[in-house]
Amino acid sequence: MGHIWLIGMMGSGKSTVGRLLADRLGRPFYDTDAVIEQASGSTIAEVFEHAGQTGFREQERAAIADVAGLPPGVVATGGGVVLDSRNVDVMKSAGSVVLLAVDVEVLAERVYGSNDRPLLFEGGDGTLRSIAGERDSLYRVAADVVIDGNGSIETVADLVEAACSGL
Ligand code: S3P
16 A cells, blocks of 8 residues: 555646545645645745745655655655656555646636745746646646546545545
8 A cells, every 4th residue: 555646737636636635535645745844944935935946846856755665655746746757656665646736717716816826926827727738738647546636625635535545
């Protein structure tokens, strides 16, 4: 039994669904953005500001590798984790990768007003749509399972739980 790695766009519900699912399964919950924040002593926005996106991605790769070695749990990843294929290899070798697929309109509602997502600072909806478009195939190639993440937290957690019980 390995990790359940939740991947998907900002606002796809990885953290909220992940926490609920971990609770239900009695397994630990990990959040790679939180791991980066703890390790660096900075918020994600500060990491972007000081180290740029390149520096952030290096720290993200280290966090994925660290979490891969922890006892099996449910992992919320950052939305850009699939940009580096090495992360995908590590995740696949340490469990199952589950994509929470959510329509851009729903994502936009959920992240509206978010002030902790540096990639959205400048752009708003257009940016969200273009990032989603650029990443769609990466998410789908990385995923062992694709879940409809448009529903409520409970519904999405049910779907992930059912899908993972068969893995
Ligand atoms: C990012 C998503 C964020 C965070 C960082 C970059 C992205 O995590 O890792 O701001 O590239 O999509 P969430 O998906 O939890 O918002």
